[in-house]
Structure formats: C-alpha cells, structure tokens
Amino acid sequence: MRTRKGKPTSQRDRTTPSADSTEEQARQSLRYVDEMCYQRKKLSTFPVGRPLEEASGLQGKFNRLVERDRDQRLSLPVSATLSSPSLSHSDDCCEDVPALARVSVIGDVTLSEDALSLLDLGPSFSPVQSIGHGVTRKIVGSLQFVHDRLRHRASRKEQETGREHNTGTTLPPIPFPARWYNPQEPNMLVDTKFRLFTTSVFFSILTSYCKKPPISNLTPAQRRGLREIRELSAQGEIKISTSDKGGEFVIISRELDMAITKHHLEDETLYRASSAQEFARQYRHLNKVWVETAKAAGLNKATITRLKNDRPECPVLYVLIKTHKLSPAALTSKDPRDFKVRPIISVGGPTDRISWLLNVILSPLLKHVPAHLRTNMFLERLRAARVDNECATESFDVTSLYTNVSNEAALQAIFELLSENHTSLTLHGFIIRQVMMLLDECLKCAIFRWSGHYYRQIRGLAMGQRLAPTLAIAFMSKVEQPVLERNLFLYCRYIDDCCIVCSTQFELDTCFDLLNQQSPHIKFIREKPRDSWLPFLNVQVYTSKGECKTKWYRKPSSKNILVHSLSAHPRKTKKAILGNMFATAIKVRSDVQERANSIKLAQHIAHTNGYPEKEWTRKSGRLPRRRNLTADDNSKIAFCLPFISDEMSKKVRASLRKADLEDHVRVVDIPPANLNTQLVRNRLYDRLCVTPNCVICPFGKDWDCMVSGVVYLITCQSCGDQYIGETGRPLCIRIKEHLDGMAGSSMTTALGGHLAVFDTSCFIDFLEKGKHIEE
Template identity: 30%
Template sequence: MEAVLNLGPSFAIATAVNQKLLDSVMCGFYKIAYQAQWRENSHPTVLDRISSFTASILFPRTSVLTPKPSPSLEPALATLQLNIIQAYSRLTRTEHASNLTERERRGLKKLLELRNELRYSVSDKSGDFVVLTQTMDKDLVNRDFSDATTYEKSSTTAFDKVSSELRSTIKRILGKIMNAKTVKRFILTFPIVPTYYTSVKIHKIPADVDLKDITEKEIRTRPIISSCGGPSDRISWFLVKLLSPLLHNVAAHVTNVEEFISALNRSDLPENVCYASFDAVSLYTNIDNDEAIDAVLDLLQRHHNEVHTFGLTGDDLRELLVATLSCNIFQFDGNFYRQKRGLAMGLRISPLLAVVYMDRIERKSLNSGILFYKRYIDDVFVIGSADSDLNTLLETLNTCDPNISFTSVNMEHDWKLLNIFIGGNDMCGYCRHPSYAPNICVQHIKESIQIIYDNVPRVIVSLTTMLHLEVLRQTDKGHTFCVKLHKNECGCENNTTFTDADIAKACIDYANGELALGSSGIFDKDDFTLAVQPFFRDIVDPPMKVLEIINRCREDLTHPL
C-alpha cells in the first residue's frame, strides 16, 4: 500500500475510456451547448449593477427553459457532438494502459478492500495522505465534541427550524433588491445537512513519537464542517461576493505567496532586524460571532463608497449574517450536533469574517517598533527592530480578546512545510535558451533545497514534478484565445519547430530529474526530508476536432473540452 500512497493526492490514476466516461463527457457537452444556445439568442444590452451581479450567480435557476434553435449554431453543435462520440468510441476499442506499476495496483486493491475499516484523507497543509482506522477517527472527533463550550447535541427538528428561519430571512431581505425567481436561487428546498470531519495536522506530531505506535493523544486536528449544499451555503456565497471588496482595506491581509513576497520586496528594511511567526490558536472556533459581524459592518461603514450593497442597509446585512451563522447544525456518524460558539470552518463567509475581525485586533496592537506585519488568516509573519518589540507585540495581541490567544512559532522545534512546484514557465523558455534545460533546472532545485537543509531545521519539502505540456498543446490547438496567449506567455508551446515529441521528452526529463533527486536520499535526516509527488504520469488525451463553438464558450470554461 505504501507504493501507491507515496504517489500523493495530486496523482491521477488513468481510467479506461468506456461508456460511463463518454456519458460524463456528453453531460458536459450538453451544458455547454445549452449555454451557447442562450448566448446566441441573447441580444447585446447594458446591464445595471444588480443584473450584472445576478448574472454571475453560480447556482442553477429553479426552472429550465429551452432556448430557440439557432440556424447558425445547430450544425456546429451537431458536428461537435458527432466528433466527440466518434473520438471516444474509437478509444473504447483500444486496450486500456494503466499508469500504475504492478506493485501500485496491488496496493490500490488492498486500500479498496480496507475502505470499510480505514479512513483515507489528506493532511492539513502538507498535502500528504493520512490513513487512520475508523475507530481512531471517531475517537478524535469525539474528543473535539467533549468540549461542551463549543459543541452540543442537537436534532433533526432543530436543523429544520434554523433552516426555515434562514429561508424566511433570505426571502425577506433579498426580496428588496431581486425578483422572486432570482431569490429562489439562493434557497435550497431540501438542503444537505453539513458534515463534520477533521484534517490531521501531521506537522504538529511530536518528534519523538513513532507513527506506528501513535495514539489520539499525540494527534492534533483541524475541525471542518463541510457546508456544501447546506442551507447556508448559497447565501454565504452572496455575502462573500458582496463584502469581499472590504478586504482591500485590511492592511495585513495577504491571499497568496506572491502577494507576501511582493510586499516583502517593497519593504525598505535595515540590517539586523528580528523576525518571528505567530499563530492564532483555534481561531475560528474562538471568535465571537457578534463581534466579528460588528467588525465587518464597522469597516463597511468607513468604506461604504467602495462597496455596492444594492440598497441593502447595514441592518439588512447584519440580519443576513446572524441568520447565516446561526444555521450551525451538522451531523457526524448519524448524530446531530450544534456549534455553540465561533465560526464554522467550511462555511464560505467564515474566512472573510475572521480576516476582518483579526484586523480589528491588530489595529489596537501594532507598535512603532514593528517594521513589517503580514497575515494569512491566522498565520502571522512579523519583522521588528528588536526582539523586545516582537515580545511586546505578542503580549499586546494576547490582551485584546480573552478567547483569542497567539503563540510564537519555534523555528528550532516546530515542523515547517514547504511545497515546490516548478510549473510550465521554465519549460516555456527551454526552446530559446539552454539555461532552462532540465538538468540545469533540477540542479537549481537541488541548490535551493540545500540552502534550506543547511539553515532551517525540521522541514518537510514536498516537490511536485513537471506537468506534461505536450498534452496542453494538443488540447488547446485551434483555440484563438490560447494561441494568442501562448504566443506571449509560452513561446516554446507556440513554436512549431519545437515538436510535441521535443516537448514531451523535455517534460519527462524534468520529471525524471526531480524524481531522481527525491529517491537519492541526500536530503533525508531525522529532522528533514524531501518527498516527490508526480503531477501527471503517462497521460493520454484523445484528440478532438476543435470547432468555432468552443471559442464562443471560452469565457465559461476552465479547461478545454
């Protein structure tokens, strides 16, 4: 089983091309065709703000109307449908080639046989597989539920009651700015009961614990309540869409690594500064919901000119937020529970509320000795003139809210997780300059990891291998948008003298070099390791004739059909 688990969650197992797969593809085709037919029947118009907003709603309409046939569109759709069916039908007659080794296939079979005894999940932050017995998984959850200040038993009746109250609130508030049909798109008649699960923090496991003998006492978890399809899911999306512009006014907030590095590069820092990393302990479940709502509405009041509320007042938004957060009943193992305090991790609006609430705390705490301060949700990186400034800041942060506590990350003893993914950019320069060659790229990766290896203790480095760009070229061929984009963004992909075979060989050389680096063992020691996970392997993509219809639907697609 170890062999297949070591492939990592990002690895995709090649599946046979059969009728089930073709049915799935055709469902996607019919959806695209339906959208294209409506677009063909639509006339150019200037939408007002609320109409533009409702046009972006993700959720389906409550009724399905058939668009009028379009003489200019129907032949293209019919041809595309036939080409898809023919392409997949040919592939159903070919022998399926597995991208798993015999050892990996045996491991997968064993995992499937044990699925009623084990629980398979992905770890918190590091992205590795975690395998627990279902008994231990339930013990970990019941340990969380033993906190009577956070959770309590509930019932189906209570769930139906809060769901009904939320529906009534949505109808009344959104009915002020939308028609009844649009309002119904935010209401589920038969919502799914949110489900509780945990994500294991393997980076928090003590160093002296043998994983073979680990007990629930040594395992820390992140509690998540999956609200997808739940009663508050859609209105939560609406609130995020409406209020997310406020995040531009939260100075410490960053959304990704690029923003963080950019902010760091813009900082004019003197030499001999001190830095630290803080962590807000169990932030979501310790936030006072009423205080978080107040923080958001206060920020909205200060920046009301930057946010379009479509006529909804602060009281309207407060009522929606309160009703959404009050719909906090979920199930686990057939039993119903209620989260008594804090935000539910897994609800769309929770991160925004947490970010803005933390901003209120930070504005009271930052002192003159702090030179740089950035935060991603509950993880803080700070640079100060002296250690005393950092210690003072930590003490001040811990006095702002009795329920929110910050701890300083111990760089010597705490595990750090680093993911490295060298994407297509290096490949995109390889045909023009030898400095992007696979062996040189792998050497650069090795040198970079060596710096971390020599200077930072207790690190798990996860290296995701190069993707297969020749598949991208084959799939995107003929797309006007992609051709123009790749001409500027990826010259090699656009360079016809650099053949598919050339790209495939280069990508395989990149990936093999990265895999060899991982299997070499040169970075393995008690407090450091390098794990290499393949991005794709042995990918075969059925060629299809690309028609003009795809260009019509381009803005609605994430990937080529």
C-alpha cells in the same frame, strides 16, 4: 421488454438539456461505443501472444514491450526516491526537505508494500481511464450543454446587450443549479455547425479511440494495492483521509478515528448537543429571513429562489489529523488524547448559498485591512521596510484561530468596515443593516451531525464555512489595531501568520504581549530566526547586520507532493505545475546564490515526483512564459471533455476549428477521478437519509434517497414496463410525488395511470447517479 421514457411532471425536474439535433446521434454513438467496448473486452480474454484475426501479432508484441517498459519505470516506489542515495540530492539547499514517507499509517493498521506503493503516488494521482459507457455519457452531456448555450447566445445576440436586474447591478454567475430549465429555440446556423462538430467527435474521433485500449499507468503491484485498500475500506477496517498540512494520505483504523472524534467533541466550551428538530427550525427561519430581506432589497424572484435551499443537507463533521505534530512513537499510539486534529464542517449546508452572496459583497472589504497580505505583497512590503543593525524579526502564529474567533467582535469589525467603505462597494440593492442581519443569521446556523448525533458549535467559526476566512481576517484587524498604532518597521499578516520587524527586541516582546491581551481565547505563539533565517509562508527571510535577503522555503511538514509525472493529466497541466513551482523559486530569491539554492530545491522536488531531468532542466534557468486568459477566452462556452490523451484532445480542438466554433467554444480537459476522489470518504458515519427502513433508498447502494441530480429507474414487477426519470431535487421528494400519484391512481401521472390500467406494484432501482465515480 418494453421501455418508456419518463416525462418529468414539471420543468424543474429536467436537469439536462434535450438537444434534439443530437439526440439520435447520441443514441447511435452510445450503441456503437458499447459494441466497441464489448469487442475490446472480448479480445482481451485471449492470451496476448495468440494470433487473432482482429489484432495482429506485431501489435500485440508492441503492447507487451510498452507494458514491460512501463513496469520497469514504475517498479521503484516513489518514496524510495527520497531515501535512495543514488537518486536523492545531497545539496545543502535540500536540508529543509526531510526524507519522510509520503504516507502516514496511524495505529495498528498494517498495509502491504503494494498498497504503500500506490498511496506513495499521492492523492492527486489519476489512473488512466478508457472510453466506456460512463465517459461517453459525460461527453454527450457536455455536448448538450454546449448546444444549449450556443442557441442561447444566438437568440440573445440582437435582442439584448446586457442583462439587467431590479437592483441595477449585475451579480456574478451563480454557482448553484437553477430550479427549472427552459429549452432554447432552434437556430439553423448554430445547429449546422454543431452537427458538424458532433459528427466529427463521435464518428471520427471517439470511435477510433475506442479501438485503442489505454496503457495503465499503474504497475501490477499498485493495482493489487488499490484492490487491497478498497477491500479494507469496504470492510470497515480503515478510514482514508489526507493530512492537515502535509498533503499525504493518512490511513487510520475506523475504531481509533471514531475515538479521536469523540474525544474532540467532548469539549463543552466548543460544542453542545442538538437535534434534528432544532436544525429544521434553524434553516426554516433562515429561509424566511432571506426571502423577506431579498424582496425588500429588490432582487428578482428567480435569484431569490435559486439562493434559497428548501431541503438542505445537514453538514457533517470530519477531522484531519495533524501528522506534522506527531512524534514517531505517537504514530502507533491508540490513545485519542495523543492526536491533534483540525475539525472540518462539510459544505452544502443551509447557509451555503446565502453565504456565497454575502462573500461577493464582503470580499472587497479585505483590501481595506492594512496588514492583510494578498499574492506577492509580502515581498514588496519586506523590500520597502527599514532594516538596520539593531532590528529584531519574528513570526507570530495564532493557535486555532477559527474556533477561537469572537463572533460578536467579528460582526463589529465587519460593520465598521462596511460603514467606512460602503461607497466603494457594490451592495446589490442591500443596505448595511440587511447585510448584517443576514450575516448574523448565517452565523447562528451552526448545527452539524456526526455518527447520527447532532451537535451545535457554540464558539468561533466552523472550518469549511464560506464566510469563515473573511470574518477571521476582519476579526484579526481588530486584534492587531493597537500594534499597528506603534509604527513598526513591518507588520503584515496572512490569515493567522504574522511577520514583524521591530527596531529592538524589547519592542518586539512588547508587541507580543500586547497581541495576547486583546481577546480571551486568542493566543499567539512565536518563532525566532535560526541562523538569522526566519521562515514565513513559503519564504525564508534574512534580516541581520542591516541586510535583507530572501529565498524559497518549504515547510518540514510538507511532503512536497505534486501531480505525479505519470498521472493521467494533460501534459500542459503538468508543465504549468512544474513551471509555477520554478517561477516561485526564482521570484522569491534575492541574489544569485539564493537563486541557485532555490532552483536546486525545486529540482529535488520535481525529481521526487517522477519528473525526468529533461523536464526540469529546461525550466531551471528562466521564468516560464505565461499565457493569460483574455476576456474572450473567459467568455467562451466550456466543453468539458473527459481526458483520455493529449492526442485525442488535440483532434477535438481541430474539429472545433473545422466547424467554425473555436471563437465560441473552448475545450476544457477533465482528468479522470484521482485517488483522493476514489478513496477518501468523509461521510463515513452519516447517511443523508435518516428514515428507518426507508422504502425509497435502493437496496445495496452506497448512496441514499436524499441525493440529488440523479437518473432513476422504476420497473413494474408484473409486466416489466419501465419508467426512466431524472430530477435535480432530492430523490425522495420526486419519488414521493410518484407514490402520491399511485395512491390516488391519478391518470395525469405515469405511475398512477399505469397502476389504474394494470393494477400492479412497482419497485425502484437506479440507472445512473449524477456524481458517479468511475472505478
């Protein structure tokens, strides 16, 4: 069969660089890796104990011993560590860590012990991956990106000292793909160094690790559980999600999940019916306003085009079950009214790119909100506050803040902050009136889709919108203004959680009533100290008898799920996670006894996530040393390497040094797809393509023709000739261009010329998807 490499008809369809110096090596490497994977698969079909010429008996025996030891270590489900008397701690400090299951099964769903043992590992658990075709292609793509950036820097080194914009200011790196790609000119020095690095990666490192089959970090029972869960999900029986605050997996029947979402959408004070036509009118009007405003502000054409989304996806709604508010009896309920949910709107809508720029402009305003907390500011303010014998301390929480925010009041708060502090801000060429106009247009685009129906949110902010946190914080600054004028001992807030210390209980009650009078939809609830200890964020505060103490705190709703010790993450990542937890536990304590209690709580959490005692005993008595990334580290080009093992990553870094590229490139280990990525699907009830009997959507595929960033294959049914293309735009747009070329038999297009010569028909199939998930 003949194969013809498709040439995109325009530069904007070329989403990956064509590194000419590595293209042939990449092809050879892919063929070599395919051969090695085939040989390894061939060997794996023989019984383990059978003597083979390719594998020694000693190696097979060693692999069996390692497998047996691994199975013994994993035979106990993770949740058992929370309830087993021999494994759990009985210290008083662990009373705030209840022995709860790490999986929530809701309704009449029944799962086997195998499935539960897998889900116990947590959403962040990554099964190991082997070096197959998908991994190799990712490495080739990363190498091509590095090569392109190295050439770009070499060409700019002497010509340019800094990028200039028409606005006179520099925007941060834009996190959205460009519409076109310009290949860089060859550079002899860069190409030579890069060729040395590529040769070492493929023919010295990658090929050697292809011969080493990875040892699974899942037990046979857990692998059976993974197959069971995938089958139940594919059959449409269950929906897999994560909880609102606990962090654990939530398994619910799809029938009950749809009933819960329908019940939520029946709130006519929040939502009304909409249509696809209204959505199209909204985003077209937004794009028109954006282009006119950006041109008036002096932004360059490339930036304007990059931040305009001509074919946006309609956001979809999905809900997270608030499992921490469920009683044990409610877990088996089938009544949708028994469940409280947090509605989330997916990202990538028509306002996503413009909202990013507005966030860049508006985020610095938050430092001018007096009560807003950042990082460790709470401890600093608490220790500086006046505390006496008569003081009263409580925490206030806003009920459903985002959906109850008044958009008009939020816009007014932003306008006042901009007017007062515009001289200290970088507006990137915009004036205040233009910023407010774009902000207002973004808030008007509030249409989403669920189960094929369109809805519009008519009140509040949508969870998942980029601007929601900034606007909510600004809105709360207006609500709390009357309370701040009373000069309290302490008033501070993080989003919707407030901590207040007043001189008397009467003063505290007055503040509570005053806050509840500021907005018709904003309602505060209060929490009082228990045994003189008040939980706030991740700290417990003791303010009694003129004394102020703090200790680390974990909410009862949290299942304390960390990246499991057996997850296929780099060792440095696990050490950092464990070190950060112990650092937090040590920093928030106020005296020696509370330090000991906080450390014991951290040890208990580390133990329940599979970390052996030797790992957390080293971190218990001291703060971990931190290596902050320098400016040079941040400026280095990231080589994204699919993580196989720490040993392989170490060898790749050594190859960088040998090729004299360590000052320009840094290796970033990318763990395999975790269980959350593999199992959770939020767009279960909505397809991107809404065309009935669409001829472009490939038959039997999980995605559809509205996806972007894909490599596609068109095959002639008569002669078997093939066209391989790639596009960063929605696939349906690119295929429509092909179909138009075929209809007119245009000789300037590949398919039109083929049809004119052979007079045959073609059908479409996929080779690879841009965001493919390895299973």
